[in-house]
Amino acid sequence: MPPYGQRTPLTYSSERVPRFTRTERALHWIHAIAFLALLFTGIAMYSQTLSVFIGRRYWVRFVHILAGYVLVFGPLLLSFFNWRTIRKDMEEMDLWDRDDFAWLKRPWRILWGGETVPQGKFNAGQKLNAIFSAACIVVFGVTGLIMWQFEHFPRWLVSNAILVHDNLSWIAAAVWLGHLYLSVINPSTRESLRGITLGWVRASWAKRHHSKWLEDGEEGTKARFL
Amino acid sequence: MDEKPKEKVKARFGRRMFIGFLVAGALGLVVSRELASKVGGLFDSMSLGERDPAKGVSPDSGIPRPRGKFRIYTVNGVPEFNPATWRFTVDGLVESPVSLSYNEVLKLPKDSQVSDFQCVTGWQVWDVHWEGIRIKTLLEMVKPRPEARYIKLYSSDGEYTESLSLEDALVSDVLLAYRMVGDALPEEQGMPLRLVVPKMYGYKSIKWVHRLELTDKVHYGYWEVRGYPGDATIRPENPFDIFI
DSSP: OOOOOTTOOTTSOOOEEEOOOHHHHHHHHHHHHHHHHHHHHHHHHHOHHHHHHHOOHHHHHHHHHHHHHHHHHHHHHHHHHOHHHHHHHHHHHHEEEHHHHHHHHSGGGGGGTOOOOOOOSSOHHHHHHHHHHHHHHHHHHHHHHHHHTGGGSOHHHHHHHHHHHHHHHHHHHHHHHHHHIIIIIOTTTTTHHHHHHTSEEEHHHHHHHSHHHHHHGGGGGOOOBO | OOOOOGGGOEEEOHHHHHHHHHHHHHHHHHHHHHHHHHHTHHHHTTSSSOOOTTTTOOGGGOOOOOBSOOOOOOSSOOOOOOTTTOEEEEEESBSSOEEEEHHHHHHSOOEEEEEEEEOTTSOEEEEEEEEEEEHHHHHHHHOBOTTOOEEEEEETTSSOEEEEEHHHHTSTTOEEEEEETTEEOOGGGTTTOEEEOTTBOGGGSOSSEEEEEEESSOOOOTTTTTTSOSSOBOOOOOTTOOOO
């Protein structure tokens, strides 16, 4: 591993560990850009004040639908190029051990950077977030399609779709704010931002937050049923 | 003693959670309207910056309180209204075109109605009280020529247009409204004049109307050239609908 650099505080290990491949980072950022475009165009159409201020409803709606396409088909397209990596991560998200459930019982420990339950490549919160996000793609996709192609669906279904779509947006926005806080602001977790941008993290941080991943490497994905 | 260390034991729990979220979403797709009507204001209260449409209602006015909330859609902002310079014209294939000031519009024979408003995107508002003029009143003034078959309506926002066949325009609950729920039409609701077509989706009910042009061929309006049906007649509820 190349040294981290001159500005590294002595208390940190200078060793880098590769965290996310280019495929994983592309997946994250395609999702992120599409999500933000959807969130802001969605708010622009939902809020009376903003929609009156911005006007151009057709174009806001157009960007919203376009970003919806990216959100749904971006990950599929990437899977087509590098299914191995994405499949491996999905496997990680799917498999939960006792440590994951123990982590989930006291998730706030992550906030002050104290000792947490040993975790694999993703901690239980990250798994939950990824699973929720994946489910959101489906639910937003289906309800959005019903709203968009309203003339082919019964009216009660269209009203229900709009309610689910709107109210789930608030939940998704809140989850995004939490995600933003943990990855950019919270001192004990913001190292992870390096992983999803540059692709590597410091070994000392990985040892504290993802010790099983650091120790087992790929072994950690091997499944044994409960 | 050959038990494996605990952290090595794993379950395929992620996919179950994923399915769980999808089931919750599907459930919402079936019951959320029912739930929203029970929970009442909770869902509505999340709407950002909406004006209470019932603010002009006093208990003894006899005007019902509308149920539900309008969502305000604009395609080109809210045009400014100046009563001193604003003109309302009815022209095209007519014998005697007219151009009226705001005060002259207010002096025309007035009518009122209570009707529901249904948006194509799924929301609706029930029991909205409107006051304004019937299209019939205007047609009697301008005397359409025999070849006139449609009315094209223009919005002051400079972009939005709509059209109605003469038959549709003369349906008894079609109104050009300048008052709403006992108060002057709010500017985001189309001040000074808007169309109300209760039997059609809201995109037909063009706001900020300043001109009616009688034509012999159909015109496709703002949303209609962008994919919405030219006939905006509200679809009946699904006959198998049990969630009304």
